[in-house]
Amino acid sequence: MTVTTYSHTPGFYTGDRPQIVTSRFQYEDSYTLDRYLATDGYKGLRAALALSPTEVHDEVTKATVLGRGGAGFPAGVKWGLTPQAVWPRYLVVNGDESEPGTYKDRLLMERDPHQLIEGCLIACYAAGLSQCFLYIRGEMALAQERVAIALNEAYAAGYIGTCILGSKFSVDIVLHWGAGAYVVGEETALIESLEGNRGLPRLKPPFFPAAIGLYGKPTIVNNVETLANLAWLLRHGADEYTKIGTATSPGTRMVAVSGHVKRPGVFEIVNGTTTFRDLIYNEEFCGGIRDDHELKAFVPGGGSAPWFTPDQLDLPFEGRLVGAAGSMLGSGAIMVMDHTTDIPAAALTLARFYANESCGKCTPCREGGTWLMRILQRVVAGFGTHRDLDQLFEVGQTICPGAFPHAASERLGLEAVPFPYKMTTICFVGPSAYVPVHSALTLFRDEFEAKIVKRTFIPVTAIPVTGSAVTALPATADSVEAVGVGQ
């Protein structure tokens, strides 16, 4: 078994696995047009232009290219949701990658921008999209520069603009930067932001982007990795594409595994078959938990995904199975916690993230997310009460009424509650704020209780996870008294 890494792409590892989107990462100059053309570049576009738009669309539908941004909706089906005979239609590329733990679109933009551009062109051709906006996260300076250079090269070489490669196909790709807002990764917020507004999500219905999107016109919003698949797909055909992976999840997926593993990294894995145990323990991937510690818990799909414990290690990385087990694959990010982790403090880092990133449009998220963070801060700081723990669930119920998804636990005798949840907010930021709190409290309530009984930190904490919480909160008379009375 070989594990290969490249000094010019830190964190990326490959091996004896098929590579669809990362095949050029081996070249240091993978982002240049010269290298791209020398490695089958723009052949997918040429193949597409030899077909009718409908044929290209059918090929993508047949390949079942699942969206890689989070929701996992097939790209071909998404393109077909635009209303008949309504024009113009736009493509908005979602490169606002900021889900905690996620780290793939940035690499694809930095290391192979032409592959993304080619994917955009194929999508525009197939779905009749007359202008493309490539929205890159504001903080990704290198990705912006590499994509800008690639766009300039591609325009000059005739791959973008009027009458592309001598055909009737003409489209502009406009590079657009964000300016730091997690919620803008949500497609309707992305469109609001692109219209020059605060990035607040829009209510669906009626604002399904495919029907009423940018400037009120049909708009396809696709993730960077989704589009990056298209060049290979058109070069090799849907039949070759579906030979990789499973019937429900064909192709490959980029997965980032971070946290307490020996070799954290980004891997392009075969879709649907690789298990979490493979990813965390196999030498081909992360090679086990650091210092041979025990695995305590892991987040299977980015900060918004309910947590798993070692009970779920043998699940494959496949959307439906993971959904039935009480979580989601989201954007392909696994965060691993070993047995030294202070679980309430770890949950707090995510709760704080969502409280910070709430756009403020929906009350349950704006207020509830902040409440969750504050209560958790109090608990982590050792000033919480048993009432606080119940209150966390109560606040969560205002964001997501009813049963909330969580994993099964043999230790606790818990059955899994499958996805999805009900929600009182417009977008998923609100429920996502509740996810880490609910998971941690459901699966590791004893650790929260311990903080209350002892009013001190758990001694096994190898790394105190957050500082602001520990020092920011003074001991109020109320909370101290409540603990005193309660205990």
Next chain:
Amino acid sequence: MSRLNEDNVRIALETIARYPKARSAMIPLLHLAQQQDGYVTNEAMAHIGELVGATSAEVFGTATFYEMFKFKPVGKYLINICATMSCALMGAEQLMHHAERRLGIKAGATTPDGLFTLEHAECQAACTEAPTLQANYRYRFHVTPATFDALIDDLANGRLDAEIPPHGTVARIRQRIPADRVVGPRSPDDVTTAPEWMAVAPTASGGGQ
């Protein structure tokens, strides 16, 4: 100096011309203003409003939503230390403590010499390389106290000027669309028919899908 200067107005007009509606250029123009002055001034926001057809209050409304825009001068170098889960698990808190001691300021503050502003940041999309920081949005991976100190020394002594521009400049390379290649945006309200290449292969339903 706080309105966009002549060169930047030219860039602004070029940028606006790429969008079907001028207002879409608001965030790129705010970045341009921040690049010019190191932060976004009230005068620049008023100027941007004139350029895109919005009131200065609307520009302010949009600008304040986004964390990257600063409305007061910040240090020449903005040091953002990631504090979200993966970095937190790998010691982001200790790194922040070290940074605060090294710079002699708390997170959110600027050093008296105006060189460094230190901030907590949320996930920077480099989770496997934790703990991470960005200096003016340029990454540093696996940051230790020693490499942090070296970075601060290098920045202070100008040794990284080639790689890390002063605060305000994010991407140093702009998109250029050649005049002979550009399709050009059209107002969404003016377009009612399918693009030309779709008309080549009409489908039975006539919608081009």
